[in-house]
Every structure is written in C-alpha cells, then in structure tokens.
Amino acid sequence: MSVQKKRLVVIGNGMAGVRAVEELLVLAPDLYEIHIIGAEPHPNYNRIMLSPVLAGEQTLSDIVLNDWAWYEDNHITLHTGVTITQIKRKQQMLCSKDGDFLAYDKLLLATGSLPFMPPIPGIKGKGVLAYRDIADTEAMIAAASKHQQAVVIGGGLLGLEAANGLCKRGMKVSVVHLAGHLMERQLDVQAATLLQTDLGKRGMAFYTGTSASEIRVNADNEVTAVVLKDGSVLPAQLVVVAAGIKPNTVLAEAAGLYCARGVVVNDTMQTYDPKIYAVGECVSHRGVAYGLVAPLFEQAKVAANHLAEMGIGRYQGSQTSTKLKVAGIDLFSAGDFVGTEASERIVLSDPASGVYKKLLIEKDKLIGAVMYGDTANGAWYFKLLKEGKDIREIRDQLMFGESNIGDSGHQGNMSAATMDDQAEVCGCNGVCKGAIVTAINQKGLFTLDEVRKHTKASSSCGSCTGLVEQILASTLGGAYSAESKADKAMCSCSPHSHAVVRKAVKEHKLLSAFAVMQFMEWQTPQGCSKCRPALNYYCLSTWPLEATDDPQSRFINERAHGNIQKDGTFSVIPRMWGGETTAAELRRIADVVDKFKIPTVKVTGGQRIDLLGVKKEDLPAVWADLGMPSGHAYAKALRTVKTCVGSEWCRFGTQNSTQLGKDLERLYFGMYAPHKVKLAVSGCPRNCAESGIKDVGIIGVDSGWEIMIGGNGGIKTEVAQFLVKVSTDQEAKDIASAFLQLYREEGWYLERTVHYLARVGMSYIKKQVVDDAHTRAALIARLHLALHNAPDPWLMQPASMVDKKQFTTIMLKEIA
Amino acid sequence: MSAEMSHVKGEPVGHPYSERMREVCTLADLPVNGARKLVHGDTPIALFRTLDDALYAIEDRCPHKGGPLSEGMVVGAQVSCPLHNWTIDLASGEAEAPDHGCVRRFACELREGKVYLDVGH
Numbered sequence: 001m002s003v004q005k006k007r008l009v010v011i012g013n014g015m016a017g018v019r020a021v022e023e024l025l026v027l028a029p030d031l032y033e034i035h036i037i038g039a040e041p042h043p044n045y046n047r048i049m050l051s052p053v054l055a056g057e058q059t060l061s062d063i064v065l066n067d068w069a070w071y072e073d074n075h076i077t078l079h080t081g082v083t084i085t086q087i088k089r090k091q092q093m094l095c096s097k098d099g100d101f102l103a104y105d106k107l108l109l110a111t112g113s114l115p116f117m118p119p120i121p122g123i124k125g126k127g128v129l130a131y132r133d134i135a136d137t138e139a140m141i142a143a144a145s146k147h148q149q150a151v152v153i154g155g156g157l158l159g160l161e162a163a164n165g166l167c168k169r170g171m172k173v174s175v176v177h178l179a180g181h182l183m184e185r186q187l188d189v190q191a192a193t194l195l196q197t198d199l200g201k202r203g204m205a206f207y208t209g210t211s212a213s214e215i216r217v218n219a220d221n222e223v224t225a226v227v228l229k230d231g232s233v234l235p236a237q238l239v240v241v242a243a244g245i246k247p248n249t250v251l252a253e254a255a256g257l258y259c260a261r262g263v264v265v266n267d268t269m270q271t272y273d274p275k276i277y278a279v280g281e282c283v284s285h286r287g288v289a290y291g292l293v294a295p296l297f298e299q300a301k302v303a304a305n306h307l308a309e310m311g312i313g314r315y316q317g318s319q320t321s322t323k324l325k326v327a328g329i330d331l332f333s334a335g336d337f338v339g340t341e342a343s344e345r346i347v348l349s350d351p352a353s354g355v356y357k358k359l360l361i362e363k364d365k366l367i368g369a370v371m372y373g374d375t376a377n378g379a380w381y382f383k384l385l386k387e388g389k390d391i392r393e394i395r396d397q398l399m400f401g402e403s404n405i406g407d408s409g410h411q412g413n414m415s416a417a418t419m420d421d422q423a424e425v426c427g428c429n430g431v432c433k434g435a436i437v438t439a440i441n442q443k444g445l446f447t448l449d450e451v452r453k454h455t456k457a458s459s460s461c462g463s464c465t466g467l468v469e470q471i472l473a474s475t476l477g478g479a480y481s482a483e484s485k486a487d488k489a490m491c492s493c494s495p496h497s498h499a500v501v502r503k504a505v506k507e508h509k510l511l512s513a514f515a516v517m518q519f520m521e522w523q524t525p526q527g528c529s530k531c532r533p534a535l536n537y538y539c540l541s542t543w544p545l546e547a548t549d550d551p552q553s554r555f556i557n558e559r560a561h562g563n564i565q566k567d568g569t570f571s572v573i574p575r576m577w578g579g580e581t582t583a584a585e586l587r588r589i590a591d592v593v594d595k596f597k598i599p600t601v602k603v604t605g606g607q608r609i610d611l612l613g614v615k616k617e618d619l620p621a622v623w624a625d626l627g628m629p630s631g632h633a634y635a636k637a638l639r640t641v642k643t644c645v646g647s648e649w650c651r652f653g654t655q656n657s658t659q660l661g662k663d664l665e666r667l668y669f670g671m672y673a674p675h676k677v678k679l680a681v682s683g684c685p686r687n688c689a690e691s692g693i694k695d696v697g698i699i700g701v702d703s704g705w706e707i708m709i710g711g712n713g714g715i716k717t718e719v720a721q722f723l724v725k726v727s728t729d730q731e732a733k734d735i736a737s738a739f740l741q742l743y744r745e746e747g748w749y750l751e752r753t754v755h756y757l758a759r760v761g762m763s764y765i766k767k768q769v770v771d772d773a774h775t776r777a778a779l780i781a782r783l784h785l786a787l788h789n790a791p792d793p794w795l796m797q798p799a800s801m802v803d804k805k806q807f808t809t810i811m812l813k814e815i816a
Numbered sequence: 817m818s819a820e821m822s823h824v825k826g827e828p829v830g831h832p833y834s835e836r837m838r839e840v841c842t843l844a845d846l847p848v849n850g851a852r853k854l855v856h857g858d859t860p861i862a863l864f865r866t867l868d869d870a871l872y873a874i875e876d877r878c879p880h881k882g883g884p885l886s887e888g889m890v891v892g893a894q895v896s897c898p899l900h901n902w903t904i905d906l907a908s909g910e911a912e913a914p915d916h917g918c919v920r921r922f923a924c925e926l927r928e929g930k931v932y933l934d935v936g937h
Binding site: 454803809 | 838840841845847848849850852853854855856857861863867881882883884887888889890891892896898899900901903914933935
C-alpha cells in the first residue's frame with residue numbers, strides 16, 4: 001500500500017525551517033519523510049526571546065518552541081550537532097565531514113545568518129562573543145557572573161538588547177556605535193536621543209560616531225580592553241559584537257547556487273536549483289534579506305505550500321516593524337521613517353515627558369512611523385501602513401490614535417501596554433491579559449488564531465480582537481505581523497480571502513458551497529463550520545435564482561428557524577410589522593403560551609414579543625397556531641424595522657414613520673445578508689426609534705427624510721453616518737434598497753454594515769447609491785429579483801423547503 | 817461499497833453487539849451530512865449520517881456545556897456543537913484539542929437501507 005515517500009531534508013533547525021515544516025505538515029502530512037539537520041544541540045527555540053533570557057526575565061526552557069517529543073510525534077528525524085559540509089546537487093546528496101550523510105529528493109535551506117565580525121586585531125580573543133544563539137547567551141551569562149566590565153560593539157536592536165541584559169546582570173556596559181545615533185536603521189535622531197537618555201539612566205555609556213580599532217588581550221589571549229579610533233581605551237573582560245549579520249550562504253555558494261548577499265530565491269522561495277528551496281535569514285528575495293521573524297514566517301508558509309505541491313501562494317516581500325525588547329522602554333518603528341522631500345510629516349514631541357511620535361505621509365497614505373515613549377497605537381499604524389489605507393478622512397485625528405477614530409470593541413478605550421495582568425480582555429470567555437501573555441510566551445504563539453485556540457480570548461464576539469492583537473504586538477515585538485484583513489484567509493481550509501472567494505463565485509458562476517470548495521481547491525474536502533456558511537451565503541446572494549442552498553451549511557438557527565438557547569430549546573419571535581400588533585395577534589400569542597406551556601414571554605428591543613423555551617418538537621405547531629410570519633430573529637437577515645408612532649399620533653411628528661417602517665419591513669422580508677440587519681424610522685429629529693444606531697436609520701424632518709447608515713447598538717455603540725437627505729418615501733426606499741443590496745453583494749460574511757462602511761469608505765457608497773442613478777437602479781432591481789416571493793419559512797413550508805423531519809425525535813422504548 | 821456492507825463506527829461495548837442491535841429508522845430518515853435526535857430512556861442520542869453515508873451515534877450532549885450535538889454542523893466525520901463551537905470527532909467521541917472531553921459512543925450500522933443501533937443496557 002505505501003509507496004516509498006519522497007525525502008525532504010531541512011538544513012537548519014531554527015525558527016524559519018521548522019515553521020516551514022509545521023506549515024507543510026498541515027497541508028500534506030504524509031507526503032515526505034522529513035529530516036531536519038541542526039548544528040546546535042537543542043530543539044527549535046524562540047531565538048528572539050534570547051534577550052529576555054539574557055536579562056534574566058525568562059529561562060531557556062521557557063523559550064523552546066518544539067520540544068523533542070514534537071519531532072517524534074510528527075515522525076521527523078532530527079540530527080543535532082551535525083554540520084553539513086557539502087551539497088552534491090547532481091547526486092542529491094548531503095555530506096558531513098565523514099563523507100556522504102543523507103540523500104534528498106527536496107532540500108530546504110534554512111541556514112540563517114552569521115554575525116559580522118569586524119577584522120580588527122584581537123577579534124579572536126577569549127571573551128569576544130557574537131550574540132546569535134543559546135551558546136552565546138550562556139557564555140554571556142557566565143561572563144557576567146565573573147567580570148565587571150563589558151563593551152558592546154554595535155548600537156542596533158541586537159546590541160542594545162545585549163547591553164541591557166548585561167546591565168541587568170550587574171555589569172558596567174559601554175556601547176560603541178559607528179553611526180551618529182543609535183538604531184539608525186529604525187529611528188531618527190530625535191527618537192534615538194530619547195532612547196540614549198533612558199538607557200544612560202540605567203547605567204550604560206555610549207560612544208557614537210566612532211568604532212573600535214583594536215581589542216586588547218593579555219598573555220592568555222583574554223580580552224582586557226577595547227581601543228577606540230580616537231585612542232580612548234575602554235577596559236572590558238567581555239566584548240559582544242553585534243555589528244550586523246550576513247546571510248549564511250557558505251554551503252549554497254560552495255554548491256554553485258546563485259547567491260547575491262543571500263541565497264537568491266523567486267516568489268515561491270525556490271532557488272536556482274528547482275529541487276532546493278530556501279527560507280529565513282539566509283535568503284535574498286527581490287534583493288532584500290530579512291532579519292526579523294514575521295517575514296520569515298510568511299516565507300515559510302509559501303515554501304510549505306510549494307513543497308506540498310499545491311502550487312499556490314507567492315511571497316511578495318514584507319513590510320517590517322520593530323520593537324525593542326527592553327523592559328520599560330517603549331519604542332516602535334515601521335516603514336520609511338526618513339521619507340523624501342515630497343513626504344509630509346506629522347510630529348508630536350514632548351521631550352520632558354519622554355514622548356516622541358512621527359508619522360510620514362505620502363499621497364494620503366501612511367508610509368512610516370517612529371514612536372518613542374508611547375507606542376500604544378503602533379500596531380494600528382502598522383496595519384494602516386501595510387494595507388495602504390487612504391487616511392485623508394482621519395488625518396486630523398491620526399496622531400491621537402485609534403481610540404479617537406473609534407473602531408469596534410474595547411480597542412478604543414484602552415491600550416494593551418498600560419493594562420495590568422489582572423485586567424479582563426475577553427469579556428465573553430473571562431480571559432485576562434496575564435493569561436494571554438503567559439500563553440504567548442509559554443506556548444510560543446504568534447498569531448491571533450493561535451491565541452484564540454489556546455486561550456479562547458477573542459473567539460466569541462470578537463470585540464476584543466484589536467486588544468488581543470495589541471497584546472500580541474507588545475509581547476512579541478517585531479515577531480508579530482498583524483495580518484491585513486483584506487488578504488487574510490477566511491479560515492484555515494484555504495489560503496483565499498473573503499474578497500477573492502466572492503470574486504470567484506461571481507466570475508466563475510459557482511452555484512453551491514461545495515462547488516466553490518472544489519473549484520478553489522479547498523484543502524479540507526468539506527470545509528469547516530466557519531467557511532461553509534459563508535460560501536453558502538456568497539453563492540445564494542450572488543446567484544439568487546440559480547444557486548442551490550445547502551441547509552447543512554447553515555447554523556442550526558437558520559435550519560430550524562428559531563434561535564437555539566443554552567438548554568437546547570428555541571425562541572420564537574413572530575413578526576410584527578413596524579412594531580405594531582393587534583388584539584387578535586396578542587390573543588393568539590397568549591393562547592400559544594398557555595397551550596405549549598412556554599416558560600418566558602419577553603418584549604424585545606426590536607418592538608416585538610419573544611417566546612422563550614419552546615421545545616423543538618413544538619415549533620411547527622407553535623408557528624401554525626400563531627398564524628404570524630417569521631420574525632427572522634434567528635437569521636443573518638433582516639431583523640426589525642423599529643418605528644416611532646410618527647405623525648399619525650405624535651403631536652411633534654412631522655412624517656408618517658410607522659407607515660414607512662412597515663413598508664420597508666415588507667419590502668425586505670426574508671432578506672438574507674452577510675450579518676443581521678436592523679432598520680429604524682423616526683418621525684422627527686427627537687428620534688424615538690433610535691435611528692442613529694441602526695444599519696439603516698431614517699429620520700423624518702419637515703422637508704423629507706434624512707438617511708444614515710452603518711450604525712450599531714451592539715458590541716460597541718457606533719453612531720450611523722449621514723448618507724443623504726431625500727424628500728419622498730419612494731426615494732427613501734430606493735436609497736435604502738440600493739445600499740442594502742450593495743452590502744449584500746460586497747459585504748464579507750459576518751461583517752456588519754459598520755465594518756463594511758469602514759472598509760470601503762463613505763465616498764464609495766455615496767457614489768454607487770446616491771450619485772449614480774444607473775447603479776442605483778441596477779442595485780434595486782437585483783434586490784427585488786432576489787427577494788421576489790421570498791417564502792415565509794413558518795407559514796409557507798413546502799415553498800420554503802424547511803426539513804420537517806428534524807422536528808420529530810425518534811423515541812426508543814426501553815427493553816426491560 | 818454495497819448497501820449490505822455495514823459501517824460499524826464506535827467500539828462495540830462488551831457483548832457481541834449484533835445481538836443487541838435494534839432497528840431505529842431508515843437511512844432516508846436521516847439528512848445527508850446531518851443528524852437526527854433519538855431518545856432512549858433518559859439518554860438523548862445523536863445519530864449522524866455523513867456525506868458518504870457513514871453512520872455514527874454518540875450521546876447528544878456536548879462534554880462542554882451539554883449542548884445538543886445533533887443540531888451541530890457536520891464536517892467530514894466531525895460535528896461542531898451549536899452552543900460554543902466545540903468540535904467533536906464522531907468516530908472517537910473526543911473533543912478536538914486544545915479542548916478536552918469525550919462523549920459516549922454507540923455502535924450502529926446500516927443493513928439494507930435500515931439503521932440499526934446498539935443502545936446498550
């Protein structure tokens with residue numbers, strides 16, 4: 001049965017190589033016999049956490065990402081302490097110093113980088129270390145316990161983290177830096193000055209704009225001092241060189257692979273030899289070698305996809321951001337922070353309180369950011385930067401952060417960095433910040449999805465997503481890459497985003513959830529409970545007359561046409577058009593409550609009556625006795641149209657809001673959408689129907705109707721934005737219809753109108769719905785076509801195709 | 817695979833299961849890629865039919881908060897609980913990691929279009 005598996009060998013047991021293997025195991029667990037070769041005698045560990053280890057904030061065992069058991073469980077042969085000396089490409093053979101070692105079918109190079117050691121006298125002395133791995137870290141810790149003075153050569157990210165760690169271990173540390181200011185790759189002069197001041201207070205001394213010309217050693221070749229270019233002498237028993245890294249291409253070059261400051265790869269991470277792939281710090285992609293973790297993970301994902309022979313996914317380079325992992329120092333840098341003459345700068349500088357922020361803008365887009373002292377909004381700026389968002393509309397508030405703009409959830413009200421560990425982050429699942437940080441550190445989590453799985457935070461209502469992303473960013477620093485929502489895969493079943501899937505459904509006329517999965521080569525044969533409802537909706541909303549509904553791809557509520565409760569019973573909410581009812585309806589409701597012994601009757605916020613605790617078996621009979629249409633209170637569909645009494649009764653009313661509300665509710669009956677949809681119509685600006693927090697809110701004024709969209713009363717209250725003012729009822733209906741159809745066609749599944757609006761922008765919606773009469777007419781026509789004769793699932797059961805068998809429980813007699 | 821061939825999923829418990837097998841419904845009574853709820857005494861049982869007509873029976877109570885698994889979405893040989901989306905493997909009865917928990921399984925099989933179930937003692 002089993003065919004001889006192909007053999008994949010990974011040279012390099014570090015974060016990039018192992019990440020690629022992890023991604024591969026998800027995609028094609030049985031395709032390869034996998035070998036990993038590592039020079040260090042350790043399993044894969046989190047290299048970026050070496051600094052906290054050096055600083056004594058974590059231990060080595062804390063930072064292991066894949067323990068020995070992981071290799072065994074996944075049938076991976078790990079060769080540690082082995083150094084490969086040669087790749088014989090023709091024979092597809094790897095050699096160690098003892099000769100032929102291991103043959104390969106596919107080879108993945110993840111050899112990482114080597115520290116750059118300046119060619120100065122004494123560089124080979126005892127006590128001169130680079131700062132790359134566990135051995136270096138252990139040597140530094142040992143030296144710190146014996147000696148007093150250290151010199152760090154290089155005032156970049158790594159050098160400063162080393163200096164801080166040694167300082168915390170009680171050494172007197174001097175930092176020698178060639179450039180005029182610290183971290184010149186990430187910081188401008190102003191931010192670097194603040195940084196130097198803060199680090200200086202911790203006891204570090206700085207020598208910038210100069211370099212070491214010699215390292216002095218004693219007769220035993222032990223380091224005694226560092227001599228600077230100007231002749232000054234810094235006594236030291238430990239010298240840490242962090243003057244940059246260079247891709248480790250020794251093996252690749254010897255094997256004749258094309259290298260140019262890194263092993264050159266294409267967008268699939270393939271080298272010039274098609275059997276050999278490369279990822280990580282050893283790679284040169286489009287002329288760039290990356291030294292931060294986030295890009296390496298993106299590369300690993302792409303390489304795994306191609307090794308799994310799926311042939312999709314391209315790596316197109318990464319934007320990177322930096323955070324310094326020095327406790328108590330807040331620093332953030334991303335993108336181009338220098339800019340050109342054409343770029344505009346927004347600067348906030350408050351040296352006395354140690355805060356400096358600079359944003360660079362070009363053509364209405366954020367291109368770079370440097371922040372010092374207050375980095376709470378770093379992740380948000382980075383997101384804006386990566387997504388290339390047009391910031392024109394929020395420009396005046398940009399500097400003051402996301403909380404001033406408002407998004408969903410708590411993310412506006414607090415910032416992760418200033419929260420204490422006991423503060424609750426996820427209100428749904430009761431997860432506090434400390435638990436999330438611990439899980440990130442101990443379980444080696446890097447993505448939002450991983451945090452959701454392990455802690456449940458942000459896995460229910462999602463309102464704390466922004467906050468969890470901030471915690472990830474502040475815990476991981478540069479290793480965290482906030483995925484832009486626009487290209488984020490809709491779930492782990494495929495690499496495709498919602499946008500890509502919607503487009504394919506339309507362009508290729510895909511008519512069922514399973515047809516989409518087949519056409520777009522889903523990696524799981526039947527999808528998952530996340531993607532199937534979305535696919536089903538996309539097909540139905542794009543091809544309303546032709547697509548086939550798959551009830552089994554819907555959540556139980558939409559299958560049983562009731563809202564499931566915690567005890568497995570259902571709620572029944574009959575429709576009351578515009579919130580109006582009659583004595584006859586109320587009598588029937590009362591009779592139903594008595595007859596079926598319904599335990600709770602509640603008036604809802606949407607102006608109707610909720611019958612709670614109905615047994616599933618009773619649903620069809622309850623519906624029949626009520627004789628009222630479904631309120632769709634369980635569906636991603638039109639819920640209610642809330643109205644005030646309006647000009648019919650109210651002495652202030654200017655418009656007949658009740659009538660318009662009833663008309664709209666009838667018009668959109670049975671309208672499914674990406675998420676629930678709520679409307680309101682108020683008869684005067686007193687706005688008793690609360691139109692300001694509805695997906696479409698309409699307010700009557702003396703001269704007509706004001707229409708606003710994108711309001712939300714839930715998770716985080718969002719005030720609807722003004723769209724247009726019209727003078728007649730018909731115009732109001734047309735505008736509302738066109739907007740709702742646009743949302744139905746373009747919204748992503750489970751995206752409320754507030755988020756859809758934020759994504760596409762008000763000006764786009766205005767153009768489609770208000771300005772362009774042709775588009776508007778076409779949208780309205782498509783909505784009418786889709787809703788024409790929408791059946792009532794409660795009263796028109798054959799037409800609505802509700803599975804009736806589900807309402808009967810099969811009773812089995814007990815055999816005595 | 818012919819209709820006579822039986823799919824026996826779930827470990828038979830103790831006795832030779834075939835003696836205790838009882839006819840409970842027809843295959844056509846079960847929705848494809850879905851489930852029906854059965855009740856035996858105080859025990860609710862969820863009877864599943866997958867896309868390829870394999871049958872599974874497990875106790876209709878999620879190990880998390882007792883949610884009715886028969887109302888969940890079926891994906892392959894797994895079901896997602898409708899209450900909090902725990903994923904239960906139909907063959908092993910176990911919750912998918914990192915969640916922990918397990919439900920009782922019942923042997924069931926298909927014979928000539930009819931579904932047989934062993935509800936135990």
